[in-house]
Amino acid sequence: MSKLPKTHQQDYFACGYLEILLSKADLKGLRDDKDYGVDYHVNAMIHRKNAKGKREYRDDDTRRFKIQLKSTTERSIKRKANNVCYSLRTKNYNDLIDAKIGLTKMYLFLLVLPRDRSKWLSILDKETEIYQRCYYFRPSVKKRRKSSAPITIKIPEKNRVDIPFLKTIV
Numbered sequence: 001m002s003k004l005p006k007t008h009q010q011d012y013f014a015c016g017y018l019e020i021l022l023s024k025a026d027l028k029g030l031r032d033d034k035d036y037g038v039d040y041h042v043n044a045m046i047h048r049k050n051a052k053g054k055r056e057y058r059d060d061d062t063r064r065f066k067i068q069l070k071s072t073t074e075r076s077i078k079r080k081a082n083n084v085c086y087s088l089r090t091k092n093y094n095d096l097i098d099a100k101i102g103l104t105k106m107y108l109f110l111l112v113l114p115r116d117r118s119k120w121l122s123i124l125d126k127e128t129e130i131y132q133r134c135y136y137f138r139p140s141v142k143k144r145r146k147s148s149a150p151i152t153i154k155i156p157e158k159n160r161v162d163i164p165f166l167k168t169i170v
Contacts, residue, residue: 006117013120014071014111015039017130025166028059029067037095038106040067044170063170066099066106068092075115083154084135086110093151094144096137105169108137108153109161134161 004012015031022029022042029040044063047055070086078085092108099106111134113120122129135155145151 010071014069017111018069021166025163027166037068038066039069042067064104065169066104068095068108071111073113073115077112082157084157085152085154087150088153089150090145090148096139097142097144100139100142110135135159136161
């Protein structure tokens with residue numbers, strides 16, 4: 001039996017999970033198929049009534065943000081002093097720095113899954129459970145890294161991506 005590589009499975013899982021959260025937060029997320037440092041462009045939506053009284057929807061360009069989405073397992077992170085420590089490529093870190101200087105906010109979302117793939121998802125008769133933790137990160141500095149070596153970022157464990165958080169950042 002052939003298997004999908006674990007990293008591909010993690011990526012698909014992360015995208016599906018994120019899209020569920022965005023829809024529950026009434027946000028529209030567009031996945032960027034080309035990897036130029038941004039994986040999702042997220043917009044809030046606004047509506048107006050047309051002449052027949054029906055709602056018409058459109059993007060609210062004043063309320064938007066970008067997401068760089070990463071997925072990993074518990075094995076690839078360290079937990080220290082209420083922080084999740086994750087090794088991030090310099091290119092990805094610099095993309096976050098460059099976005100911090102621009103007009104549209106960008107966040108790194110890190111989905112951390114259990115080591116055992118069979119524990120990621122449980123489908124029951126009347127419900128589906130997803131076992132994960134998703135954290136957000138934005139650099140506090142505006143200085144790009146010159147070194148090509150990966151940087152270990154520290155994400156406070158309280159920086160959880162959930163529906164209330166998503167609604168506050170647009």
